[in-house]
Amino acid sequence: MGKWTRRAVITAGSLVGGGLALGVGGIAFAPNRIGILSKGDGKEAAQLTTWLKIAPDNMVTAIVPHCEMGQGVHTALTMMLAEELDADWNLVRMEEAPAEEIYANGYIARAFVPGLSDVPKFTERFVDWGTYRLTRLMDLQVTGGSSSVRGTGFLGMRVAGGAARTMLIEAAAKRWNVPVGECETKLSSVIHPGSSRSATYGELAADAAKLDPPVHPQLKSADKYTIVGKPIPRIDIPSKVDGSAKYGIDVAIPGMLYATVAAAPVFGAQLGSVDATPIANLPGVKKVVKLDNAVAVVADSYWRALKALRTLIPTFTETTQRKENSETLASTIGRALEGDESKKIFSSGDAAATIGGAAKAIEAEYRVPFLAHATMEPMNATARIANDRCEVWTGVQDPLAARKVAADASGLDADQVTLYNQQLGGGFGRRLPGAHDFVDQAVRIAKEMSPAPVKLIWSREEDIQHDYYRPAVIGRYKGAVDSKAAPIVWISKFNGAGGEAAHVPYAIAHQDIRAVKFGSHVRQGSWRSVEHSQHGFFTESFIDELAHAAGKEPYEFRRGLLEHAPRHRAVLEKAAWISGWGAAPAAGRARGIALVESFGSIVAEVAEVEIVDGRIKVHNVWAAVDCGYVVNPDTATAQIEGGIIFGLSAAVFNEITIQDGRVAQSNFNDFPLPKIADAPRIKVEFIQSNAALGGLGEPGVPPIAPAVANAVFALTGKRVRSLPLKV
Amino acid sequence: MELQLLVNGEQRSVEADADTPLLWVLRESLALTGTKFGCGIAACGACTVHINGTAARSCSIPAAAVQGQAITTIEGLAGGAERHAVQQAWIEHQVPQCGYCQSGMIMAAASLLAKNSNPTDQDIDAEITNLCRCGTYERIRRAIHAAALNISRGDVEATRGEESKEARHG
Structure with missing residues (x-):
């Protein structure tokens, strides 16, 4: 690839009708400064991302290159832009960027260079970190990795807002023939207090558009914020209480047909034969479409398509995977863990030699199962192929990647494909790139029905049985304490990537952390908080076990191992404080604590549990969070609350098991989710450390399972080492 | 068959198979997409509407069975007011x-x-x-x-x- 050179690529231009459009191109990231960089060959101009428009009527439009799936990113990013612009929040609106290369946000991934920060997992399968395969990065327009606010917001939206503000001031100063330094901005106007003159941004936008954008726009310090840091109501909420919010599944195109699909129950099998005659004469049924590994029925309504599909008896090819089940897969993982092949994740000191002479050593094996995302909106996509064009309406976490999937499936070039991204009825990783099989299917079916548009809707059964599952992992742990009851050895080995999720925040001198490879025919993907969802449980359960082995109180034990990590320790202390850790809980209840850093944020949770009718009842959860700085406190709180419930579903409620090569569960009757009666009271508090911004969409998830497991141990004396927890 | 439904205070006539769940008639025939499909087995409640003022899961109720009964969807909940x-x-x-x-x-x-x-x-x-x-x-x-x-x-x-x-x- 070409050499990157530092050059400003904030670019401004005029809007039709006399406004200002402003964009920021590739962003350079260094630990202590934000710069702007550009590729020397000029291609970078094509990667320009337009983030801001100011119209003559003084309306500011923020263009957000991320999807909204309830995480509040449309509001938070717009707030960050409006703040630096000094805009009147009532005069700001938001548009989601279209799925076009100019809105690629793959450069955000570059901000998360290994060693500088944590690597968002969603980029892993696209990014060769050794060489930065930029072309792949530029295919991304991704929302994942808890990266939108700390990436696009911090590095992009603020810069765009600040640059526009600088230009508007300059335009006003020229118009009034006064020094720039005498002008101020407030509520979408530039003011010159000395002469009591003011002009709205809309009035100045056309002049500002003729100016050169600043290279390093001045950004505000947090104490000057009037929008960021305030609990601004989310802009997407009003439409979500009256049924008017439109999701992918709600798309209606004139002449639209409906399809539903049944893919091979055993992953890897192909469609054999299917006899379409039983449904040939059913009213409204249009066609049986054979795909490589699935059969679909197209009809004039979803219900007719579903009824017809359920009448068919397709055969699928035999595969050796049909003999697999959860037990055989666990045995395979077990063999891998016993093998000689492993990848070192981290080591220090000499763990193997030290454990032999330690005062006390323990070992434990933990297991977590596959998990489905189970977004409330089942997978769906609507596609139309006509006149050498392909149009797709769907809700995905990466519309550019989905457009590529549609191009491949239709046989057209990407520039012949238009993808209209819709609001997502849940994402959690299911709608990330690499998991857009429903888009591929919809386009292939639409090709058969061209020029009619076809809406493909998966049944819930299809959704549960054809997910890209949270990987099942087995972790084996060994640890030891010395004669002073201090932990000195931490040895772990597990299947999967592990990566930074497997690191231990505690001061333990001798460590050996290793991962082994495990492949299976079961499709695997990113599940909210990715590897932290497994490793949070493993690490925080085993440190609890070490505390008990050392005869120490588990909170004090952890706290004593965090001298070197003051932010972690402060979070742990805050969680203990707000939960009243030192005071005894009500009779029959006990508390557990856990601390996990993920996606740049540190979260400690305390869970208070009781055993009711042989089941674990979580009454209360207290969470302390350090994500650096909180952009929207109410949305941030909601993300932690939601993360706790999401994590609780894995901790106590559900699992995906494999039988005869296929997923055994099929709907919410056998893959149950927590209900309101199961939801604990949750109290969330933030620490404003002003450290680098961390994510919030995922970090609430990992600590809850170990917090509950540790509470169950405190209550019953029984250490439960597999999820979902059972007593 | 032709169904006569009273939805959000209006009489609506729709053509649908007798066993079509109310959910799909609302969504596809009447374009009332605020009522959502979640599971199809009355387990999740995303499809909840009111039938004569009481919550009911429309994915598991044949539309034909509720003809003449007052059906209220999220779009009609406020009943003319700005919001419920x-x-x-x-x-x-x-x-x-x-x-x-x-x-x-x-x-x-x-x-x-x-x-x-x-x-x-x-x-x-x-x-x-x-x-x-x-x-x-x-x-x-x-x-x-x-x-x-x-x-x-x-x-x-x-x-x-x-x-x-x-x-x-x-």
């Missing part, structure tokens, strides 16, 4: 995240409050069995209590609107 008290409380407490389950949640909550104007936490636990994958339960609970308080303080316009409309047509 539950919808207002949902905004005040910033309940929705992805929002997909919230039409059903709001319909279930409105039905609960119509029967029980001051529900306890236990009443809410027993009556609201809809699923939310984003985990908004804490706020749902708070918003239901807030809506109950607002209704008791006299902010009853929205609920009255819905009832009167159903009474008028039903």
Whole structure:
């Protein structure tokens, strides 16, 4: 690839009708400064991302290159832009960027260079970190990795807002023939207090558009914020209480047909034969479409398509995977863990030699199962192929990647494909790139029905049985304490990537952390908080076990191992404080604590549990969070609350098991989710450390399972080492 | 077959197979897409509507079986008012995240409050069995209590609107 050179690529231009459009191109990231960089060959101009428009009527439009799936990113990013612009929040609106290369946000991934920060997992399968395969990065327009606010917001939206503000001031100063330094901005106007003159941004936008954008726009310090840091109501909420919010599944195109699909129950099998005659004469049924590994029925309504599909008896090819089940897969993982092949994740000191002479050593094996995302909106996509064009309406976490999937499936070039991204009825990783099989299917079916548009809707059964599952992992742990009851050895080995999720925040001198490879025919993907969802449980359960082995109180034990990590320790202390850790809980209840850093944020949770009718009842959860700085406190709180419930579903409620090569569960009757009666009271508090911004969409998830497991141990004396927890 | 349905106070005539669930008639024949498909087995409640003022899961009720009964969807809940008290409380407490389950949640909550104007936490636990994958339960609970308080303080316009409309047509 070409050499990157530092050059400003904030670019401004005029809007039709006399406004200002402003964009920021590739962003350079260094630990202590934000710069702007550009590729020397000029291609970078094509990667320009337009983030801001100011119209003559003084309306500011923020263009957000991320999807909204309830995480509040449309509001938070717009707030960050409006703040630096000094805009009147009532005069700001938001548009989601279209799925076009100019809105690629793959450069955000570059901000998360290994060693500088944590690597968002969603980029892993696209990014060769050794060489930065930029072309792949530029295919991304991704929302994942808890990266939108700390990436696009911090590095992009603020810069765009600040640059526009600088230009508007300059335009006003020229118009009034006064020094720039005498002008101020407030509520979408530039003011010159000395002469009591003011002009709205809309009035100045056309002049500002003729100016050169600043290279390093001045950004505000947090104490000057009037929008960021305030609990601004989310802009997407009003439409979500009256049924008017439109999701992918709600798309209606004139002449639209409906399809539903049944893919091979055993992953890897192909469609054999299917006899379409039983449904040939059913009213409204249009066609049986054979795909490589699935059969679909197209009809004039979803219900007719579903009824017809359920009448068919397709055969699928035999595969050796049909003999697999959860037990055989666990045995395979077990063999891998016993093998000689492993990848070192981290080591220090000499763990193997030290454990032999330690005062006390323990070992434990933990297991977590596959998990489905189970977004409330089942997978769906609507596609139309006509006149050498392909149009797709769907809700995905990466519309550019989905457009590529549609191009491949239709046989057209990407520039012949238009993808209209819709609001997502849940994402959690299911709608990330690499998991857009429903888009591929919809386009292939639409090709058969061209020029009619076809809406493909998966049944819930299809959704549960054809997910890209949270990987099942087995972790084996060994640890030891010395004669002073201090932990000195931490040895772990597990299947999967592990990566930074497997690191231990505690001061333990001798460590050996290793991962082994495990492949299976079961499709695997990113599940909210990715590897932290497994490793949070493993690490925080085993440190609890070490505390008990050392005869120490588990909170004090952890706290004593965090001298070197003051932010972690402060979070742990805050969680203990707000939960009243030192005071005894009500009779029959006990508390557990856990601390996990993920996606740049540190979260400690305390869970208070009781055993009711042989089941674990979580009454209360207290969470302390350090994500650096909180952009929207109410949305941030909601993300932690939601993360706790999401994590609780894995901790106590559900699992995906494999039988005869296929997923055994099929709907919410056998893959149950927590209900309101199961939801604990949750109290969330933030620490404003002003450290680098961390994510919030995922970090609430990992600590809850170990917090509950540790509470169950405190209550019953029984250490439960597999999820979902059972007593 | 031709079905005669009374939806949000209006008589609607639709063509659908006799066994078509009400959910799909609402969504596909009447373009009332605020009512959501979640599971198809009455397990999640995303499809909750009111039938004669009581919450019901429309994915598992044949449309033909509710002809002549008053069907209210999220689009008709406010009954001509700007918002129902539950919808207002949902905004005040910033309940929705992805929002997909919230039409059903709001319909279930409105039905609960119509029967029980001051529900306890236990009443809410027993009556609201809809699923939310984003985990908004804490706020749902708070918003239901807030809506109950607002209704008791006299902010009853929205609920009255819905009832009167159903009474008028039903």
